[in-house]
Structure formats: C-alpha cells, structure tokens
Amino acid sequence: MTVAVKTFGRIGEAAAALSAERGARFFGGGTILMRMVNEADPDVATIVRSTDPALARLAVSSGRIELGAGATMAAILAERDLAFLHPVARTIGGPAIREAATIGGNLFAHSPYGDFATALLALDAIVAIAGGFGQREQPIEEFLAGRDRGGRQLVTGVSFRRPAADSFRFVKVARIRPKGVAVLSIAAQLPLASGRISGARIAYGAMDRAPVRAKAAERALEGRTLDAAGVAPAVAVAAEGAAPVDDAIASAWWRREILPVHLRRLLLGAGA
Ligand SMILES: Cc1cc2nc3c(=O)[nH]c(=O)nc-3n(C[C@H](O)[C@H](O)[C@H](O)COP(=O)(O)OP(=O)(O)OC[C@H]3O[C@@H](n4cnc5c(N)ncnc54)[C@H](O)[C@@H]3O)c2cc1C
Incomplete structure (x- = not known):
C-alpha cells in the first residue's frame, strides 16, 4: 500500500x-x-x-508552563527549569526513542505506553487543539476520555501551572530498568496547606486503556498528612476506578495487586 x-x-x-x-x-x-x-x-x-517551529517550543516560567506538542523527551531533559519532569521523560524508551518521541505522540499512545500523558493528567494540563473548526482548548481528562473517538485533530501543545516545589512525584514500575515499558506508572501532585494535603491530583498509567485519575484515593487524602496513618485510607482505595488489562507486560490481576504498594511508597516519599 x-x-x-x-x-x-x-x-x-x-x-x-x-x-x-x-x-x-x-x-x-x-x-x-x-x-x-x-x-x-x-x-x-x-x-x-x-515544520512549524512553534510546535517544538518550550515556554517555561515560574507560573505557567507551555510545551509544544512536537517537543521531544530529550528536549524536556535538556531544559533545567523542567527538572521536576525529568524523572518522567527519562523513563520513556532508550536514548534513541527519547530523541524522537514527542509529547503529542505520548498523548495518543495506548497503554502500557503514555507515561508523560500520565504526568500531564496529574498536573491538570490543558490540551490545545487545532482542526477544521479552528483552535480550542480542552482539559486533559476530557481529552484522554474522548481521544479515540471522532475525527483527527492536531494537538499543538499543552499548558499547566508549575507545581509547588517538591509537590510533584512520579514512579514507574517496569520489569527492566531504566527503560522498560510500564507495569504501571503513578504521577501525583500533592499540595500541602499547613502540613495537610489540599487538592491532591493522582494519575495512573497502564491501569486502563488511557491514563486515569485515582479519584477515590485523591478524596481519601484530603486534609491528611503524608505519614503512614495519614495515607492509609488512600492506599486502601487505591485500585478503585482502575480497569487494567492483561498484556505481555503484566496481568490485570498483578497490576491491581501491586498498585497499593507503590502508591503507599510514592505518598510516603519512599521511592519505588
Ligand atoms: C522501543 C520503544 C520503547 C518505548 N517506550 C515507551 C515508554 O517507556 N513509555 C511511553 O510512554 N512510551 C514508550 N514508547 C512509545 C512512544 O515512543 C512514546 O509514547 C512517544 O511519546 C510517542 O510519540 P511519537 O512522537 O513518536 O508519536 P508518533 O509515533 O509520531 O504518533 C503516535 C500517534 O499519535 C498521533 N500524533 C502524534 N503527534 C500528534 C499531534 N501533535 N496531534 C495529533 N496526533 C498526534 C499520531 O498520528 C499517531 O497516531 C516506546 C516506543 C518504542 C518503539
């Protein structure tokens, strides 16, 4: 053909x-x-x-961050002011893949791919889209839910508020480190007010066909402290709303089994 x-x-x-x-x-x-x-x-x-250079732009400030859809994982890693996203970009494929792989493509990648999209969901990103209708913007959660339906539209970029210092966390569980495909990934934005969580956003990758929010865990964290007792209710409902699939990397059963373990470690800042 x-x-x-x-x-x-x-x-x-x-x-x-x-x-x-x-x-x-x-x-x-x-x-x-x-x-x-x-x-x-x-x-x-x-x-x-x-070849429009606007597609690859990175506009980074202390307030809002705008990333062109054509920006690659390597470009993210080269930008010091995006250090909080480096642990995400670094886990996507090997060096050759990261030179080519774009943010826009990651938004369309099917599970178990989509690690960067998972991070963008936790960051509450807005997706900029251009099509026959002109330009529009859509919250990432809505975008991911409708991604595989309807006509072909060009994603031109994403934007989001810079997370408060040390409030963004990411972990990817893979069989091969550092560049294996995800058994699961978790991204979380954990803002604190007087030492207690206020408005957490948690997203899972490889726990459904597209990245999904962990809304039950987010609710259970509200007003809690990030210690063993404080995170326990969120860990107990970790898998609520997740619908993982069986694939060559892991079974749905295994993904559900290990999710609470890794969510707990992430919330306690204990690493993978
Ligand atoms: C060996 C290997 C390892 C990989 N490891 C990982 C991994 O660890 N984690 C991970 O998340 N992914 C991984 N991937 C998948 C992939 O590399 C990434 O998801 C990457 O970000 C996809 O981006 P791309 O620019 O290459 O997409 P493309 O291949 O160019 O496009 C993918 C899809 O998205 C559409 N698309 C792309 N950009 C746009 C846009 N701006 N607007 C509208 N539609 C668009 C395309 O039409 C196509 O349907 C891996 C792939 C390979 C081959």
Missing part, C-alpha cells in the same frame, strides 16, 4: 490536512506511527508533518 507524505510549514495547514482526510495521521516522532506504517496498517493512508 502506498502512503502519501504531506509536509506543511504552518500548523494551521497541517491541521486542515489532518481533519480533511480520514486516513491521515500526524507524524510526531514516528516511534509508534512508523511501526503502523511498516505493518501496513490500513488506517494510515497519509502522513501529515509540520
């Missing part, structure tokens, strides 16, 4: 080409897409690319 490649200088042109054709797919770094092409996936008839 022949696959056409269309390259555009501007984001708007690429977005229009993407939404105009059912078989069009956007090329981020190609680490997933090129596998689909090599396997002659009939869903890929046209590859749409954009």
Whole structure:
C-alpha cells in the first residue's frame, strides 16, 4: 500500500490536512506511527508533518508552563527549569526513542505506553487543539476520555501551572530498568496547606486503556498528612476506578495487586 507524505510549514495547514482526510495521521516522532506504517496498517493512508517551529517550543516560567506538542523527551531533559519532569521523560524508551518521541505522540499512545500523558493528567494540563473548526482548548481528562473517538485533530501543545516545589512525584514500575515499558506508572501532585494535603491530583498509567485519575484515593487524602496513618485510607482505595488489562507486560490481576504498594511508597516519599 502506498502512503502519501504531506509536509506543511504552518500548523494551521497541517491541521486542515489532518481533519480533511480520514486516513491521515500526524507524524510526531514516528516511534509508534512508523511501526503502523511498516505493518501496513490500513488506517494510515497519509502522513501529515509540520515544520512549524512553534510546535517544538518550550515556554517555561515560574507560573505557567507551555510545551509544544512536537517537543521531544530529550528536549524536556535538556531544559533545567523542567527538572521536576525529568524523572518522567527519562523513563520513556532508550536514548534513541527519547530523541524522537514527542509529547503529542505520548498523548495518543495506548497503554502500557503514555507515561508523560500520565504526568500531564496529574498536573491538570490543558490540551490545545487545532482542526477544521479552528483552535480550542480542552482539559486533559476530557481529552484522554474522548481521544479515540471522532475525527483527527492536531494537538499543538499543552499548558499547566508549575507545581509547588517538591509537590510533584512520579514512579514507574517496569520489569527492566531504566527503560522498560510500564507495569504501571503513578504521577501525583500533592499540595500541602499547613502540613495537610489540599487538592491532591493522582494519575495512573497502564491501569486502563488511557491514563486515569485515582479519584477515590485523591478524596481519601484530603486534609491528611503524608505519614503512614495519614495515607492509609488512600492506599486502601487505591485500585478503585482502575480497569487494567492483561498484556505481555503484566496481568490485570498483578497490576491491581501491586498498585497499593507503590502508591503507599510514592505518598510516603519512599521511592519505588
Ligand atoms: C522501543 C520503544 C520503547 C518505548 N517506550 C515507551 C515508554 O517507556 N513509555 C511511553 O510512554 N512510551 C514508550 N514508547 C512509545 C512512544 O515512543 C512514546 O509514547 C512517544 O511519546 C510517542 O510519540 P511519537 O512522537 O513518536 O508519536 P508518533 O509515533 O509520531 O504518533 C503516535 C500517534 O499519535 C498521533 N500524533 C502524534 N503527534 C500528534 C499531534 N501533535 N496531534 C495529533 N496526533 C498526534 C499520531 O498520528 C499517531 O497516531 C516506546 C516506543 C518504542 C518503539
């Protein structure tokens, strides 16, 4: 099967080409897409690319952070002001994958991939999208829930508020370290007010088809301290709402079994 490649200088042109054709797919770094092409996936008839530098921009301030969808994991790792995201980017594939793998592609990666998207869900990111309709923004939770439905839209970037110092935590459990695929990953934003949790956001990767929030655990943490007694109620409901699948990496049963152990360690700051 022949696959056409269309390259555009501007984001708007690429977005229009993407939404105009059912078989069009956007090329981020190609680490997933090129596998689909090599396997002659009939869903890929046209590859749409954009050379617009705006797609790769990183706008980092002490307040809001804006990351272009075309920014790679290697670019995140090269940005000192994004140090809190380095533990996430560093776990995605090996060095060659990280040079190519983009934030935009990670948002579309199916479980057990999607570690960066899991972090963005915990960070309450807003996803910027361009399509035939023009530009719009969508909360990441809504975006991930509807991601596999509807037409092809170009994600142009994500933005979120910088988390308070030391409030963001991430752990990835893999069979091979440091670059194995996730048995599960957990990202959490744990803001403290007078030593007690206020408005925690916790996200799981590989615990459903797309990253999901751990809403029961978030509720159970409200007003609690981050010590053994304080986190116990959240750990008890860790797997509530999660729907992991069996795959080559782990069974759904195993993922549910180990989730509370790793959530507890993450909340206590005890590492993986
Ligand atoms: C050996 C190997 C190891 C890997 N390890 C990990 C891992 O540990 N963790 C992990 O999370 N992932 C892993 N991956 C998967 C993948 O590399 C990452 O998820 C990566 O971030 C995907 O980004 P990409 O730019 O390569 O996506 P692409 O392959 O370019 O695209 C993937 C999908 O997203 C769509 N897409 C991409 N960008 C956009 C956009 N801006 N707007 C709309 N649609 C878009 C594409 O059309 C395609 O459908 C691994 C892959 C390989 C091959």
